[in-house]
Amino acid sequence: MTDIDTSPIPERKRGSGVKMVYDLLRDEILDLVLLPGSPIDEVQLAERFKMSRTPIREALVRLAGEGLIDTLPNRSTMVANIDFLNMHTFFDALVLMYRVTTKLAAQYHRPKDLKVIRAHQVEFAAAVQAQDALAMISTNAALHSAIAEAGRNTYFTGLFNRLLDEGRRMLRLYYQSYDDRLPQRFVEEHDDIIAVIANRDIEEADRLAKLHAEQIVYQIQKLFAREDRLDMAL
Amino acid sequence: MTDIDTSPIPERKRGSGVKMVYDLLRDEILDLVLLPGSPIDEVQLAERFKMSRTPIREALVRLAGEGLIDTLPNRSTMVANIDFLNMHTFFDALVLMYRVTTKLAAQYHRPKDLKVIRAHQVEFAAAVQAQDALAMISTNAALHSAIAEAGRNTYFTGLFNRLLDEGRRMLRLYYQSYDDRLPQRFVEEHDDIIAVIANRDIEEADRLAKLHAEQIVYQIQKLFAREDRLDMAL
DNA sequence: TGTATACTATTTGTCGACAAGAATTTTTGG
DNA sequence: CCAAAAATTCTTGTCGACAAATAGTATACA
Numbered sequence: 049m050t051d052i053d054t055s056p057i058p059e060r061k062r063g064s065g066v067k068m069v070y071d072l073l074r075d076e077i078l079d080l081v082l083l084p085g086s087p088i089d090e091v092q093l094a095e096r097f098k099m100s101r102t103p104i105r106e107a108l109v110r111l112a113g114e115g116l117i118d119t120l121p122n123r124s125t126m127v128a129n130i131d132f133l134n135m136h137t138f139f140d141a142l143v144l145m146y147r148v149t150t151k152l153a154a155q156y157h158r159p160k161d162l163k164v165i166r167a168h169q170v171e172f173a174a175a176v177q178a179q180d181a182l183a184m185i186s187t188n189a190a191l192h193s194a195i196a197e198a199g200r201n202t203y204f205t206g207l208f209n210r211l212l213d214e215g216r217r218m219l220r221l222y223y224q225s226y227d228d229r230l231p232q233r234f235v236e237e238h239d240d241i242i243a244v245i246a247n248r249d250i251e252e253a254d255r256l257a258k259l260h261a262e263q264i265v266y267q268i269q270k271l272f273a274r275e276d277r278l279d280m281a282l
Numbered sequence: 283m284t285d286i287d288t289s290p291i292p293e294r295k296r297g298s299g300v301k302m303v304y305d306l307l308r309d310e311i312l313d314l315v316l317l318p319g320s321p322i323d324e325v326q327l328a329e330r331f332k333m334s335r336t337p338i339r340e341a342l343v344r345l346a347g348e349g350l351i352d353t354l355p356n357r358s359t360m361v362a363n364i365d366f367l368n369m370h371t372f373f374d375a376l377v378l379m380y381r382v383t384t385k386l387a388a389q390y391h392r393p394k395d396l397k398v399i400r401a402h403q404v405e406f407a408a409a410v411q412a413q414d415a416l417a418m419i420s421t422n423a424a425l426h427s428a429i430a431e432a433g434r435n436t437y438f439t440g441l442f443n444r445l446l447d448e449g450r451r452m453l454r455l456y457y458q459s460y461d462d463r464l465p466q467r468f469v470e471e472h473d474d475i476i477a478v479i480a481n482r483d484i485e486e487a488d489r490l491a492k493l494h495a496e497q498i499v500y501q502i503q504k505l506f507a508r509e510d511r512l513d514m515a516l
Numbered sequence: 517t518g519t520a521t522a523c524t525a526t527t528t529g530t531c532g533a534c535a536a537g538a539a540t541t542t543t544t545g546g
Numbered sequence: 547c548c549a550a551a552a553a554t555t556c557t558t559g560t561c562g563a564c565a566a567a568t569a570g571t572a573t574a575c576a
Contacts, residue, residue: 063355100531113347121297122537141437203375207441334561356567
């Protein structure tokens, strides 16, 4: 008697395939499992997910739309590179979105939003406590994304989430070593920001968000500068 | 001798089909040739463009990514509706992008950018002179898009262009009659804005852009209010 | 007559295959 | 031995067809 392929879960629901591939590839790109510049092979993915190339390609088109992969016509497609030369444009956009989303959250949030926001803040504090740099990045992003949601402007949340994703990718490059940690100060700043949102103090929300964002940008730049020096030493 | 199908241009270059369908559908949606809510039939499009459904679907996925069409899983796909209820979020985003892109243009523009910007302004002035409302909309969008390009921040230009597209769609709804015209004042405001950009006066660029944007928003809201009254009269 | 069920039809999601371009290797000519 | 041309391999873009899901229609039953 020969072995019969008793595939555990060969049945996929119609239409779920694209989303599964999209989500997984997206995570792998943002977590740097797939490094920037590495090629993406449709056939390989088709084999890996046990499906035809058609849904794979649809997922890739979506990712290309978000700028996570680059597609050269009739040629290879690869994970988008990180543009370190124009980093300041990223920081400009990030700071502005921090400010405007926090401001709008102070203006339009509902009681239920605060519960969600505070839950994320608890997780962020725990990550800082545990000195888990990677967890800090993701919980910080989740917290600010929740604040943006409370502002209820899809145009801003859309751009902001995109920026947070891109930031997650950049920081992964530098936090590989796990030996860095964001200062406790950020936890307190978050608490202050949440407080002014709850108080609906719009001007103060803008001011604190600006300071907070600039602190984070400064922190990142300091990190990059240190790495640059290490690179030069080699 | 029977008629032979001497199709004029049956040959399409490999890979050009998707872009062609995407561009054309995009224009038709933004120009309201395809009205919001109207269904999109893949098979019909495939026949119309004389190609298989695969490239059609790829174009549709891209359009969905930009929010121009809505896709219900396993069901119909249709042109995205315009969200009149949350119009203020659109205006918020539009005003902010007007400001920040103008500001960055004052900061980072190069001589060549000004030439392009001024050319667009000439076209806008001509449209106002000709009292061609539709041309005013598109030339105004082109002008501000060019200003944004001079600011050299892809995150902002991306969101801004998206907003301008959405605005183009909204205004088409109200400018069908061709009997409206933007005031000459906007031409002068544009001239002032271009002047401060050329002078690299960042603060003044922000101030003028804010005033200009709020004027435009006010104009649009006035237009909508009038239409609402007409609707109610029916 | 109204409602629930079965059937049909339309539309979408997926598949395997083929063909066009580009990259790579092999062959040919100097 | 090297360079240009030819052949091959490999990947992508497109196609026609099939199958699943849903909508619409007809039928059966109370």
